[in-house]
Amino acid sequence: MMQDLFQLHTPDAAELRSPYYQSLLLEADPSADALDVHPGETVILALTRLDGLPVAVLVAGRTEHGMEILNLSVHADFRRQGLAGRLIREFLHGQSEMVRVCTGSTSFPALALYQKNGFRIQGVDPDYFVVNYDSPIYEDGIQLRDRLILRWNPS
Structure with missing residues (x-):
């Protein structure tokens, strides 16, 4: 059996403000809102290397829509190893209510990831990124x- 090279970690909001976590969060969402984490209202899960260096982070919180995955990011050097899916499954385990996540219509890998983990498309916000971001985003x-x-419903 291969040794797991990553361990689950639950950083607090202060730890999430460290430069390494900040750069991970901004990779997934280049808006400053990506960094706006409210202690007590969020669930933060991370995967770290055995030496403690974070390589993936998921931030979820309660919004007017219920629980929502607000940010999910994996460091570029560690992508395509199943880490994002592992964080999603860890977060969804034991959830008893609907969970929502939003992603870009051109974010094909993210869209596939969420659907593989049980999320279904619920709706579309036309021109959301044109209206809400200062600069155009290209993927x-x-x-x-x-x-x-997208939304996930517990079984």
């Missing part, structure tokens, strides 16, 4: 315009 040469809303 794979396509301007990101629309936000997809």
Whole structure:
């Protein structure tokens, strides 16, 4: 059996303000709102290397829509190893209410990841990224315009 090279960690809001976590959060969402974490209202899960260096983080919180995954990011050197899916499954384990997540319509890997973990598309916010972000965002040469809303329901 292969030794697990990553361990689950639950950083507090102060730890989340460290430069390494901040850069991870901004990779997933380049807006300053990505860094706005409210203690007591959020669930923060991270995967760290055995030496403690964080390589992936999930931030979820209660919004007017219920529980919502607000940010999910994996360091570029550690992608495609199942870490994001592991954090999603850890977060969803034991959830008894609907969970929502939003992603860009051109964020194809993220869309596939969420659907593999039981999320279904609920709706579309047309031009969300055009209206709410100061600069255009491009993914794979396509301007990101629309936000997809997905939801997961407990079985």
